[in-house]
Amino acid sequence: MKRALLSVSDKTGLVAFAQTLLAHDYELVSTGGTQAALAAANVPVTPIETVTHFPEMLDGRVKTLNPLVFGGILAKRDNPTHQQTLQDHHITPIDLVCVNLYPFAQTISQPDVTLAAAVEQIDIGGPSLIRAAAKNYADVLVVCDPADYATVGQAISDEATTPELRRHLAAKVFQHTAHYDALIADYLTTDADRSDAPDPLTVTYQRQQALRYGENPQQAATLYRENQPAPFSIPAAKQLHGKPLSFNNLKDADAALGLIREFSAPTVIALKHMNPCGVGSATTLEAAWDKCYAADSMSIFGGIIVLNRPVDLATATKMHQLFLEIIIAPSFDDDAYAVLAKKKNLRLLTVDFTTATAPEPAELVSIRGGLLRQERDHVLDDPVDFKVVSQAQPTADQLQGVLFGLKTIKFVKSNAIVINTPSQTLGIGPGQMNRIDAVKIAVGKAEVQPAYAQAVLVSDAFFPMADCVEYAAQHGITTIAEPGGSIRDKDSIAMADQYGIALVFTGHRHFRH
Incomplete structure (x- = not known):
């Protein structure tokens, strides 16, 4: 009988996956909450203490960190010395490890989270288990994402857990743990440390959206976002209307936000190809629009508009007369939205302008073979x-x-x-x-x-x-x-x-x- 170790924070799909493993003669070993969830579903499961001969201790900080677990994961099946060691120490091989990690990202996204609460969500055993299994992927299947349960379950049913699948799952583990550790490193970095040039620089992003293409149709492209994108940013924006943003839209919209944050009076900016073509400020939004439009009534055609006040009907009516790609604002009055939404492809976005002047992190720019990091140009000319x-x-x-x-x-x-x-x-x-x-x-x-x-x-x-x-x-x-x-x-x-x-x-x- 094969042995599978299951220990998950996210229990989505857990019971069904465990039942698939049982149906293919796996013995299930589990910890704490995972064991309880399986037992509640009448799934036979062996407690981890039965394997380690130690109880969970230190408020659950130590459960699986034991040679009887890691020996079973890391032993090479084709290495006679390893196999003899397992026999000498009565260690049963572990053939599948299914682990996902403490929800650190979700914890630190809570506005009132304390440092102590965040630290308690730093997983130690989980990353160790899946890294060990990923290292020995030729002999051990490793699953760190519930989205892979169906694929792995089908491969087990078809007896087709190929070397390619095993390597894919192992690579996914190291991507996952690298992302996890980068989030922790960023969270624990103090403002004083952040002002320096860290060595090494650890950054991590999550895939948010597959784009139709990049700057040109022959270029594939994807949007990645920070774990907690700043509220005043395009990845955090709410799209109310229109077709999805393109690669060029995203770059232009980001540039427009950078400029609009410089102004406190009612201001309207028109931007094309990463350059402003019109900027107008006034006592009312409509008057600011008039100045922005008059600044370059030709180039504004097909442009991106950002306004730092809620869009009213009068301003919306004037904008509706033009072909525009995107309009970004703190909000849209209902009647203004109704006018603008008549154009099915016009993108309407709202962004949280209350944080527009908050300090911004350093700017990162990719070059071939490296990355440039610099402070943003936030000097206030006086x-x-x-x-x-x-x-x-x-x-x-x-x-x-x-x-x-x-x-x-x-x-x-x-x-x-x-x-x-x-x-x-x-x-x-x-x-x-x-x-x-x-x-x-x-x-x-x-x-x-x-x-x-x-x-x-x-x-x-x-x-x-x-x-x-x-x-x-x-x-x-x-x-x-x-x-x-x-x-x-x-x-x-x-x-x-x-x-x-x-x-x-x-x-x-x-x-x-």
């Missing part, structure tokens, strides 16, 4: 830190315009130029290989706008030469903000003075690659 290097002085309104532009430019691909008023973008020049081209694009979009005379120009990095200042001056710009720090700063300053431009050095670069 006019107190600005240095006016020109003879002309900016007005208070122009400085407010600089602040608005600096909030926006952090989310524009470099090289980046933003031309704006204190409440509206007028022209954005993103992602150029040289800065003068970015200036030309931004000016070309902005100079046709009615508010252009009040506009300021903001650059994400210093001007390498004076041509950018000269071009902007020749096209009516009167205030420019850039970080400073070029070896040719004096040339830009001289050009600004020649044209009477107020030139402000902010001291902070905002590259975004």
Whole structure:
């Protein structure tokens, strides 16, 4: 008779799986709650104490950690020395191990969980059992996921527990325990430790959604989420309407959330291809929409919209007139939702904006052969830190315009130029290989706008030469903000003075690659 050890926290499907094993001549050995559940279902089961000759102890912390258990799992069936050792110590081989772990992830997801309660949900015996069985997968079947009960049960019935199946189940164990340990490591990491660069870096994600494809139809893609994604995030968003999000939708929507968190006044952002094409702030959401739309009424077509106030009917009616991919907001008024939901493919998402300004973890970016980790660009630019290097002085309104532009430019691909008023973008020049081209694009979009005379120009990095200042001056710009720090700063300053431009050095670069 074969022997199976069953010890599970999640008892979904347990009884049916145990009955399958019984039907194929397995002796069942079990622990604590699992034993009780099987006994209650009239499934014959041998208590673990009968095998170990020790009672469970230390409040259940020690049950299976015993040579009579692990010897039975780890002994190689084709190794005569191992088999002799089992006989010498009266150890019965264990041929199947079915274990799933204490619910650590569920425990730490509870808002009021204490450290002590979380620590008690760190499983010790469970990971040891399935790791041992996975190591000896050639001889021991290991099942750590109730979703595999049917597959394993059928394979046992068909006498087809192939080496490929055994290896697959073993790999799944090590994926499972690696994920489990990474969650524990992350939970126990203090805020002070988190500010450093850990070595090694342990990160883990759970599969959330298979995507139709990636950036292009020829690329397969999947969305993975953190165990507890931040409430202000796309994996935690609630989709109220529309078809599933695509790979590109997800990236654009995430970028839009990053930008909207910079603003506290009613604000609307339109974003395309990871770059904002319009940003508008006002005293009402509808007025903010009007400014956002007017900023670039062409590029907004097919864009992603994020609003930091509940969507009202007036704003929804105006948005309904356009083709938009996604609208993200804290909520939608019922009548506003009814208008927008008339378009069956339009995605409507809600996100918890109450946590929008909460500290964010470091940013991770994959590269071939590695991973980059950096703090997010959450610097708060402050006019107190600005240095006016020109003879002309900016007005208070122009400085407010600089602040608005600096909030926006952090989310524009470099090289980046933003031309704006204190409440509206007028022209954005993103992602150029040289800065003068970015200036030309931004000016070309902005100079046709009615508010252009009040506009300021903001650059994400210093001007390498004076041509950018000269071009902007020749096209009516009167205030420019850039970080400073070029070896040719004096040339830009001289050009600004020649044209009477107020030139402000902010001291902070905002590259975004």
